[in-house]
Amino acid sequence: MNLRFGAASDTGRVRSHNEDRFVADGELRFFAVVDGMGGHNSGELASVTITDAVTAFIRETAGDSDKTWPDGLDARLSILANRLRVAIRAANRTLAVRAQTNTALDGSGATLAAALFGNDDLAISHVGDCRAYLLRGGELLQITRDHSVVAEQMALGLIDAAAARTHPLRHVVTRAVSGQAGMPVDILELKVQPGDRLLLCSDGVHGVLTDPEIADLIGDSSRGLEQICAAAIERVNSRGGPDNATAVLVEAV
Helix, strand or coil: CCEEEEEEEEECCCCCEEEEEEEEEEECCEEEEEECCCCCCCHHHHHHHHHHHHHHHHHHCCCCCCCCCCCCCCCCCHHHHHHHHHHHHHHHHHHHHCCCCCHHHHHEEEEEEEEEECCCCCEEEEEEEEEEEECCCCCEEEEECCCCCHHHHHCCCCHHHHHHHCCCCCCCCCCCECCCCCCEEEEEECCCCCEEEEECCCCHHHHHCHHHHHHHHHHHCCCCHHHHHHHHHHHHHHHHCCEEEEEEEEEEC
16 A cells, blocks of 8 residues: 655744654655653754654664564564564663763653554554544544543543643653653554545644644645645644644555
């Protein structure tokens, strides 16, 4: 199955620099959004470190069954999903090692959402509050659940979606790629259908736009995928652009 894709990222109207990074690699069939966290420039450095490390592992294991992986395979997952899971864990270790000699990385980390496509299958992983949405047959489905304080409160029925959007702790994550040992990585596997559109985005996008707005934007067949990503960020910025905003949109054709 062939893929079309587009991406856009912007600093926003409040932040002084962009700590988001993205990958949109059609050859590797790998896509990701990484949102750096940390003071000064450490969040930006962390997002670059993690993005480069994850992508490097995906590249090194493409078509190489003899590659020595730093983690053992999970028998419950496909090779595709194992590649993605181990890539993120390897990036977590890379950050930990570099933080030992680079004080700029102390206390830094990143959230991420990533997707690795096979022929007609797809592995999706996330850590933190970057999200993945699937648009299929005109219906939008959020296929990741945020690792955040607010998401946990929603799961317990303590607050609803409307309250979550303005909650004072809405940006507090409970999991991040930060170099901590034993970091769990959520993995989901799907079969891909022609016409599927997958959106990966940072909280600078989904924290401002509602799900119906996201569905309308990514379901627009009159514009190219890159234009749709740019339009999403333009709409975010028209509402104050409170954070860095990044979107990657992939379509199966």
